Amino acid sequence: MTKRFNDYKSHIVTRGETTQDICFRYGIQESDLVKANPHIKLAVFGGGFFSAQIFRLDIKQGDKLNIPFYNKDKDKKGVKTIQGNKIAKVGVWENYEVVEWHEGTPQEDRDPSKVNWDLYLMRNGTKPELVLQKKEGKIRFQEKAAGNKYKVVGYLHEPELNSTSAILVDVKPAEKREILGVKISDINNKPIKEAISYGQTINVHVETTGMKDEYVYLSLWEDDAKGEGHNESNKLNLVAEGKVLVGNKGVAHKQFVLKADFKKIANAYLSKGDSDEGSTHEYYVTAYASGESKVSKNINVINPDYQEKRKSETQEHLKGTEQTTKKESTSTTPIASETIKVKPDAVKIEVAESTTVAKVADSKPIVAGVEALVDAYFAKEEFKKETSETDGQHKYTFQKNNKDINKDEIAAIIKKRVDEKVKKDKKYAKLDDIKNALTQKSYAKGTSITFNLYKLGPEYVKINNAPLEEEVYVVAKTVHLDGKEVIIKIREKEEILVAKDADLKVLEAKENGNEITELKAKAENGIAKVKIKLRPKSDEDLKTWKEKLKGIKDGTHTYTFGGDGNKTKTDDEKKKIAGIILKKVNESLSSQKKFAKLEDIVKALTNEVYNKGEQITFDVYKETTEYLWLKAECTGDVKKHEGEFLKREGAYFMVGKKCECEARIRAFIRMVRVGEGTGEMIKSLNKNKETVYIAHDFEIGYTTGYGGVKITDLSTHPQTIYEGGSSAAGAYQVMRYTWWELAGFEVEDKKKTGKYFEERDLLKKYKILDYSAESQDKICVALMKKQRPNLITKIIANKIEEAIQKEACFIWASLPETENESHYTMPKDKTKKQPATPLKTCMEHYNQFLEEELEGNSKLHLKKGFLKDFDITCCSGNGSIGTCSDDRTQCFEYADVVTNPRLNNQSDNVNKNRWHRTKRYNNSHPEGYYHTGTDILASSGTTVKSMLCGTVYDLKDSFTANEYQENSLGNYIVIKSKDKDGEDVYIKYCHLDEITVTKNQKVKHGDSIGKSGSTGNAASVYEKGKLIHGIDPVYRHIHIEAATSASFGSTRVDPEKYMKTKFDETTKGNPE
Structure with missing residues (x-):
């Protein structure tokens, strides 16, 4: 075989193919082909009068041939493949290692200690930036790396970024809050290796994870104990302290001046067994933040009072000898000794080093003697703290047969379901208890297991806004101040409600609560809390506040x-x-x-x-916008602690606009009832034959059937055909067949078929038990949601005219589709439209009712908070109109793309249909590839909702329904937003049949943006009853992608982080 060839690839001979064809295709000589295939017999060709005899391979269709070629990898030397995590968490050490060498690598070079490791910062559109070089693949990313992508490359000779010797790493924020370490450096941020002098300034850097915008308390101590680390014996040696805020990159920084007076404390006490302080004093810094603490390494400071050895020490220093520290650490971890070159400020990355946890006599990780008023903020109470206190048991029944179960997977699924069910009762289940209850390998449908439930305790979650009159907590966090009284005062950023520098008065949130300006509470377990109402006591004062806040x-x-x-x-x-x-x-x-x-x-x-x-x-x-901050104080055993909190841009608490969503829906319902003739006003004519509206008994509508018949039994819908041929009954004139459909029955031609579907039973789902006044109001909401899914969304978005003419007019004939006419025709003349309440009149009624509803005056029987009963999300949990910005540029309350979303399960593993979970394999990608987004099942025509607030950045709407195109996303919408962390994100919704938004239109999370469908490669093309292109219609879906730039490509990120519903990581995905 020719020398240039060193490897083979396979080729299957096809019908009619000759050796000449094959050689021409691969650019080889026939002699090379013969040498590579000794298993194929030779045949004689030619040999006649005019041609010489030639020997060629005797090939036939189906033969497998070896095709010689030059494989550069066979001669290549060095690292071929490395392995390690592709997703790294801030603060967690990650190990990367070589798992495969190139074939040409000599055995003596296949030594992991010879491997070089580089780290590159990857930014879209720019050249990779080298930020770290070292001799081992052990890396820990700091807070400032979160959200970035890096490439780890292992090599012997030259780094190859686009090979399997490199891994792209996505750095995620830490899941837990932690102080990672405390470092002391000189004024130029250089490590302090030798003794320094009093009067110099030192820098202290505290590196944290998950603690952005928290305060860290720093204490500078002189050390009289043996070894490093904080010790109880140093409790009298505190020389300086202060607090500092953790910045965006997870680092808190403070400077201390080593004042000459500190030496008095240093010389006042000695280590046990010492006769004097010696030539140097030792200092260290402790960092503490609500349960987290760390201690720096010691530094030496020259003792100016120690004269006898100063001269010799100076001489030794000039000779270049290293000064030896007075005390040796007894608890440190060896530091990695390799040479490390790091590009300044590119990213903070560490090799392993020592950090010592502060300890006192009882071994608790706290700093002795430090009292602090750490933080103060507004909060809401949420029961999500998992306690160990049992609270009854739960019986879980399997809904399908489960054979040869994976206990870990099934237990996780059960826990998720049970936790969702019992959360409202402030309970949860423990995963280990569920695992222990799973004693069998298989469970048949209908079998059950029982396990304990536990109480969820309260946590006080920080909020950044709430509406006037809302009940909130004001919370202070403390350290070593339990039992002490904390006093908190509320102040305004600008003078709006009270005089300048005056304390805002609020109401205690209890029966007959007092009006207070000083909020007082004792600290317990590091928390002092007071529950208040954001309002003055007097209704007159409240009215004045409301007027001021209006503008x-x-x-x-x-x-x-x-x-x-x-x-x-x-x-x-x-x-x-x-x-x-x-x-x-x-x-x-x-x-x-x-x-x-x-x-x-x-x-x-x-x-x-x-x-x-x-x-x-x-x-x-x-x-106007009312911003508040907090002033707090607490007198401890050591001193009086005072602090101002939330008093900076971006941190102020906002008294938000009161949620109007329920008021808007109530007003809309009242407007509907006027049109239906069952409201508080009915249409009449004055003496000039002009239409006017006169007062009417609102309550009588609940007990009136078609034709004015009185309903006496409200235990259920009357289900009666009244004279005139209609079964319409009650305030919303609900037909009996509509009632049956709401109850889960299948209806054809206005008659029951006898089939019942529990999943369709909205009366059961929304707990509508009868036909009482409240139930009828709830039925109205259920009808709006069921028959016109976009109706409530448009009402909440204050698109009232559109809600009437494009949605509600299809439910109630009394509402106009045009300015004055109904969508429906006259019963006896199908060429004419029924008259409807004029749009102008509808809007007048709506605005009047909305004004009354906002003042708290409602005639309906719907209880406050009714939207939650219908799983309708509008405002955030604390009551303001979302925490989302009014201009829709940033979103805090994410939504689902469809109701009850489910992952596409068309493959054996749903994770193949999710972003970067499990690789897909096919002929085009034999080495596998990851899906570029997440697929959510949705039959054609399903309403697609925007997951985030934002602006429509781009769209494509050229495809018709079921139009197929290979490798195409079909019709799509791209919406640009900022996520809850303020980061730009672009979300693409694909394979749509219908698009209902326009370019540059602003949308809110949960707004309808289109209809799902079957465009692009999600179409279904059949030939003679067989699917030849696209997908089975049962697996139609919305393909969702997310990226940090409009180009998508390498900037894609996991779209599931922007979905309200969170899916587990099992391979089955959506078990019954």
Whole structure:
């Protein structure tokens, strides 16, 4: 075989193929092919009168041939493959190692100690940046590395970033909060290796993980104990202290000046067995933060009072000898000794080194003698702290047959389900208890296991906003101040509600609570807490606060009438015209964050009629935002501690706008009832034959059937056909077949088929037990959600006209699809539309009812918080209109793309259909590849919701339904946002049939953006009943990708981090 060949690849002979064809294809000589295939017989060709005899391989279809070629990897030397984690957590040591060498590597070079390790910072669109070189593959990333990607490369000669000798590492934030270490350096940030002098400044850097924006308390001590680490015997040697905030990169920094006076303390006490302090004093720093503590290594400071040995020490120093420290550490870990070159400021990465935990006599990791007022903030109480206190038992019943179970996987699934079910009762299950209960290898459907439940304890979770009148906690965190009284005062950033520098008065959150300006509580277990209501005691004062928070006067606005005949003689006419003006003016002023008030416009309307060109002038107001901070104090045994908290940009607590979602839905429902003739007003005619609305008994609608028949039994829907042929009953004129559908029965042609489906039973799901007034109100919400899924979303988004004309008009014929006409035709004349309440009138009623609802005046029987019963998410848990920004640029409350999302399970392992979980393999990718996103099952036509607030950045809508294209995502939408951490993220929703948003449109999490479908490679193309392209329709899905840049590509990240629902990591994915 020719020398240039050193390896073989396989080739299967096809029909009609000759050796000449094969040699031409692979660029080889026939002699090379013969030598490579001794197992194939030779045949004689030619040999006639005009041609010489030739020997060739006697090949036939199906023969397997060896094709010689030059394999450069066979001659290649060095590292071929390394292994290690592709996802690294901040603060956790990661080990990378060689698992395969190139074939050409001599045996003596296959030595892990000879391997060089480089680390490169990978940024999109820029050249990889070398940030670390070392001689072992052991790396720990610090907080500042979180969110970045790096490549770890192992090599002998030259690094190859695009080979299996390199691993791309995604650095994730730490799951736990921890102080990683404390380091002391000189004023130039260089390590202190020799003794320094009093009067010099030292830098202290505390490296942490999971502690961004927390305070760390630092204490500088003189050491009189043997060995390093904090010791109880040094309790009198505290020379300086202070607190410092952990920054974005997880590092807290403070400087200490080694004052000359410190030597008095240093010389006042001696180590046991010592006769004097010697030539140096030793100092160290402790760092403490609410349960976490670490101690630095000792540094030496020259003792100026020790004269006898100074001269000889100086001479020895000049000779280049190293000064020996007075005391030796007895508890340190050896430091790695290899040479390390690090590019400054690129990223903080460590090799192994010593950190010593501060300990006192009882071995608790706390710093003796340090009292501190650590933090103060507003909070909500959440029961999520797992305790060991049992609270009853739970019986779990299997819903399907489970054979040869994996105990770990099944236990995790059961725990997730049970925890979700019992969380409302403030309970949880322990994984080990469930595992212990799984004593069999298989479980049949209907069999059960029983295990203990445990109590969830309260945690006080920091919040950054809440609406006026909300109940919240004000919390202070302390250290070594248990039993001491903490006093907290609430202050304003700007003078809005109270005078400058005055304390804000609030109400104690208890029966007959007092109005207080000083919030007092004793610290217990490091926490002092007071529950308050964000309001003054007096309703008059509350009303004043509300007016101030609505806005402050900021000039006037002149409005010019554009037409003639604007009547404003009566109060009703004034209010009507003022409402029209208000809408126009507020739309024009919104960009300036200004607005007008209806009552001011009404007062300005002094004429009986206004014609084109006439003007009125009224006040306008500037939007205000109330920001608060906290001032706290506590007198301990050592000193009085005082602090100001939340008093910086980005940290202030905001008194947010009260959630209007429920009020908007209530107002909408009341407007519907007016149209249906069962509301608080009914249509009538005045003496001029003009339509007017007069007062009506609101409650009577609940007990009225079609044709005015009185309903006497409200235990269930009457399910009666009244005279006139209709079964409509109650306040919302619900038909009996609609009631049956809500109850889970299958209905065809307005009749039951006899089939019942529990999963369709909305009455059971929403706990609607009868046909009482409250139940009828809840049925209205259920109908809105079931029949028009986008309706409630549009009401919450304040798109009322769109909610009426594009959604609700298909449920209630009394609402208009156009300006004045219903969607439905007349019963006896299908060419004519039914008359409907004019859109203008609907909006007038809605605005009137909304104003009443916002004041707390409602005629409906829906209880406060009813949206939670229907799994409708609008505002955040603390009551403000999300913590999401008004301009929709940042999102804090993520949503699911569809209701009850499930992972695509078309393969044997759902993780193949998730981002970077398990590799897929096919002929095009024999080495495997990862999925670029996560697939969520969704049949065609399913409403697709935006997971985050944001702006529509890009979209494609050129595909028709079930239009196939190989390797295509079909129709898609890209929405740009900022996540809860303030990082840019682009989310792409693919394979859509319908897109209902436009480019640059702003959307809120949970808003409908389109319909799922079958476009691109998710179409289903059949030929003679056989699927030839695309996917089985049962596996249609929304393919979701996320990235940190609009180009996607290498900037893709896991889209599941932006989903409300979290999936487990099992291979089965969605077990029954």
